Amino acid sequence: MAVGKITFTKTEREKLAEVLWLLNWISVVTGAILFGLGLFLKIEIQKWQEVMSEQGILYVPHMLITTGLAACGINYLGSKICLDCADTNKFLRWKLVMMPYIVCTFFFTACVLAGALMCYSIRSQLEEALYLGLRNTMRFYKDTDTPGRCYLKKTLDLLQIQFQCCGNTDFRDWFQIQWISSRYLDMTNSAVVDRVRSNVEGKYLMDSVPFSCCSTLSSRPCIQHNLSNPGAHAHYDEQSQQLNLWRRGCQQALLDHYTGIMQSIGLTVLLIWLFELLVLTGVRYLQTAMENVIRLGDPDSESEGWILENSLAETACYNFSIIKSLGKCYQADDDPNINVPTAAAGQEVPSAQVTS
Amino acid sequence: MALLVVKFDLKKRVKLAQTVWFMYWFAVLAGILVLSLGLFFKIELRKRSELMDNNESHFLPNVLIAMGLIACGINAFGGKVCYDSLDPTKFAKWKPMLKTFLVFCMGFNALLVVTALLCFVMRIPFQFTLAEGLKNGMKFYKDTDTPGRCYMKRTLDLMQIEFRCCGNDNYRDWFEIQWVSNRYLDFSAKEVKDRIGSNVDGQYLMDGVPFSCCNPSSPRPCIQYQMTNNSAHYSYDHYTEELNVWRRGCRDALLSYYGGIMNTIGALVLLVTMLEVAVTVGLQYVDTSLSTLANPEDMESESEGFLLEKTVKETFTDIMAKMKAMGKGAKVEEGGEEGVATVS
Numbered sequence: 001m002a003v004g005k006i007t008f009t010k011t012e013r014e015k016l017a018e019v020l021w022l023l024n025w026i027s028v029v030t031g032a033i034l035f036g037l038g039l040f041l042k043i044e045i046q047k048w049q050e051v052m053s054e055q056g057i058l059y060v061p062h063m064l065i066t067t068g069l070a071a072c073g074i075n076y077l078g079s080k081i082c083l084d085c086a087d088t089n090k091f092l093r094w095k096l097v098m099m100p101y102i103v104c105t106f107f108f109t110a111c112v113l114a115g116a117l118m119c120y121s122i123r124s125q126l127e128e129a130l131y132l133g134l135r136n137t138m139r140f141y142k143d144t145d146t147p148g149r150c151y152l153k154k155t156l157d158l159l160q161i162q163f164q165c166c167g168n169t170d171f172r173d174w175f176q177i178q179w180i181s182s183r184y185l186d187m188t189n190s191a192v193v194d195r196v197r198s199n200v201e202g203k204y205l206m207d208s209v210p211f212s213c214c215s216t217l218s219s220r221p222c223i224q225h226n227l228s229n230p231g232a233h234a235h236y237d238e239q240s241q242q243l244n245l246w247r248r249g250c251q252q253a254l255l256d257h258y259t260g261i262m263q264s265i266g267l268t269v270l271l272i273w274l275f276e277l278l279v280l281t282g283v284r285y286l287q288t289a290m291e292n293v294i295r296l297g298d299p300d301s302e303s304e305g306w307i308l309e310n311s312l313a314e315t316a317c318y319n320f321s322i323i324k325s326l327g328k329c330y331q332a333d334d335d336p337n338i339n340v341p342t343a344a345a346g347q348e349v350p351s352a353q354v355t356s
Numbered sequence: 357m358a359l360l361v362v363k364f365d366l367k368k369r370v371k372l373a374q375t376v377w378f379m380y381w382f383a384v385l386a387g388i389l390v391l392s393l394g395l396f397f398k399i400e401l402r403k404r405s406e407l408m409d410n411n412e413s414h415f416l417p418n419v420l421i422a423m424g425l426i427a428c429g430i431n432a433f434g435g436k437v438c439y440d441s442l443d444p445t446k447f448a449k450w451k452p453m454l455k456t457f458l459v460f461c462m463g464f465n466a467l468l469v470v471t472a473l474l475c476f477v478m479r480i481p482f483q484f485t486l487a488e489g490l491k492n493g494m495k496f497y498k499d500t501d502t503p504g505r506c507y508m509k510r511t512l513d514l515m516q517i518e519f520r521c522c523g524n525d526n527y528r529d530w531f532e533i534q535w536v537s538n539r540y541l542d543f544s545a546k547e548v549k550d551r552i553g554s555n556v557d558g559q560y561l562m563d564g565v566p567f568s569c570c571n572p573s574s575p576r577p578c579i580q581y582q583m584t585n586n587s588a589h590y591s592y593d594h595y596t597e598e599l600n601v602w603r604r605g606c607r608d609a610l611l612s613y614y615g616g617i618m619n620t621i622g623a624l625v626l627l628v629t630m631l632e633v634a635v636t637v638g639l640q641y642v643d644t645s646l647s648t649l650a651n652p653e654d655m656e657s658e659s660e661g662f663l664l665e666k667t668v669k670e671t672f673t674d675i676m677a678k679m680k681a682m683g684k685g686a687k688v689e690e691g692g693e694e695g696v697a698t699v700s
Contacts, residue, residue: 144575144576145575150575153572153574153575154572154573157572158572161517161572179577180576180577181575181576183576183591184576184577184589184590184591184592185590186590186591189590210577210578211567211570211577211578211580212570212572214567214568216510216513216514216517216568217510219500219501219506219509220500220536220537220539220540221535221536221540221566221567222566222567224567233540234540234541234542235539235540
């Protein structure tokens with residue numbers, strides 16, 4: 001019992017071939033869009049890769065880029081095939097290629113779906129990478145003289161200005177690290193020495209934040225120092241405190257930014273996947289219809305097209321038995337022409353030696 | 357003797373009409389381009405009109421928008437005429453107005469050249485508007501509680517961050533104004549009273565700058581306050597310190613930004629002018645080639661197309677004579693009336 005059987009007349013087959021040719025060309029364009037989306041995501045991630053602890057999430061844009069290129073190639077080939085399929089003579093050229101092409105396209109479509117789902121599942125990995133990356137970047141903020149870390153201050157300042165955020169989860173994260181380099185600390189000053197001695201690790205900690213945490217929405221000049229002591233500043237009330245610095249943490253800001261991008265990209269890729277599935281179904285129908293026409297012998301007659309020749313269960317059993325028999329090949333062979341050494345052969349050899 | 361005569365047969369005429377029609381469509385796109393450039397420039401000026409005291413002149417973008425619209429109209433009409441020129445019956449209805457249309461086109465092209473020149477020249481008055489506007493803007497930085505000026509602080513901060521500049525000419529401009537509001541000053545503190553007493557206007561002046569002047573590329577945390585006091589900071593020399601705050605003045609930064617926009621627009625308008633001149637010349641040839649048919653009934657006969665009917669000198673003397681005749685005509689009328697008056 002075939003799955004999804006439809007009968008096609010000659011004109012219907014020709015129309016199907018034309019429509020599929022057009023749809024395949026549109027799929028080439030969507031493949032290019034997929035490639036573009038992957039490239040865009042890669043560039044966006046690389047812009048702020050210094051504040052991410054690992055580059056593992058780059059596999060998502062790489063997947064999208066390769067799938068996009070593959071889509072262009074596969075659909076270009078598909079459009080060529082469909083153009084020829086309208087005519088039974090030209091179809092014979094492609095007859096042997098069609099089945100492998102459809103199987104390949106099926107797996108490729110599964111890859112597109114995997115790419116779309118990856119976009120949604122990346123959030124937890126990104127959260128972890130951002131937390132660790134930002135923590136390290138804040139620790140190295142002061143190391144503007146260490147090669148390899150000298151641009152981290154600039155990167156973090158620009159990040160905080162652009163994304164309107166401060167610190168990892170909160171501006172108080174800056175109170176726990178030394179963000180002023182010892183080069184600029186006067187170690188002969190008793191106040192400085194006291195601060196350095198006041199904690200176990202000998203770090204110069206203060207309740208202040210860098211200038212990039214300052215909010216442009218504040219109605220008063222920015223207060224960066226003595227933040228734990230509101231009384232030290234004139235008329236520094238609750239409302240002023242709320243507007244003075246950026247309240248959001250940079251981890252949250254970057255996470256929102258990337259999640260937004262990836263959700264839009266994921267949605268677009270899902271739509272592209274549905275479109276590819278539609279094209280694949282059409283090509284399958286065209287292939288089976290053309291094969292049946294050739295089997296019937298008369299190019300003008302009606303023919304049937306289907307998705308699967310037998311029901312889903314029977315096709316699964318059949319493929320499973322093919323895989324089983326492939327596995328069996330590597331066990332004992334029943335071919336009579338192969339010499340299998342037995343006990344009788346072992347006795348013959350010594351007698352030959354005795355005679356000679 | 358006509359200027360730049362070209363012989364045309366039917367095939368050549370058809371090709372000419374098609375080419376000029378095609379070029380007219382490009383010219384319509386060019387007109388849309390000029391229109392959108394005018395709109396873009398207007399929006400950019402509007403965005404930062406606060407920094408220019410809402411005093412900036414929108415003359416140039418308005419001219420660009422008007423020229424763009426006129427260009428679209430003229431070129432669409434010209435394209436229609438070219439399209440119809442292949443059909444003698446349709447062309448006959450356009451023929452009488454073609455000469456005036458061509459004269460109008462030439463005038464429009466001259467206006468386009470003037471617009472392009474304007475783009476390059478308007479930089480100078482713009483400079484003065486900017487300087488004035490920025491000076492006033494900085495004065496109102498602290499007035500975040502005054503209606504109408506409460507967003508000046510935010511605008512200035514965002515501008516200094518975006519354009520990487522500080523102050524009007526340089527960061528020392530901030531030393532000369534009070535940019536901390538009295539609301540946030542503790543008048544009981546000795547230091548505050550000293551500073552206010554130290555100058556005639558009773559302003560709280562300090563050698564400090566707002567945070568938006570800070571340069572993220574600086575290797576050390578930003579020094580915003582007591583900038584001229586080397587001993588207030590460890591290992592700091594304000595004469596040699598270059599990366600601490602932005603060195604550039606905002607007037608220079610904004611001027612180079614807007615100057616760049618105006619130069620680009622001027623160059624593009626010049627290119628559009630060249631295209632317009634080309635299509636005007638093309639239309640002149642289409643018109644003249646269709647009016648000098650050897651045999652007016654036979655569409656396939658040969659014809660000549662020319663740029664000017666007589667040489668440049670003769671055309672010029674013709675125009676002068678016409679203008680004189682027009683002037684004399686008015687005079688003769690007046691003289692006649694007078695004569696009648698004296699007789700009676």
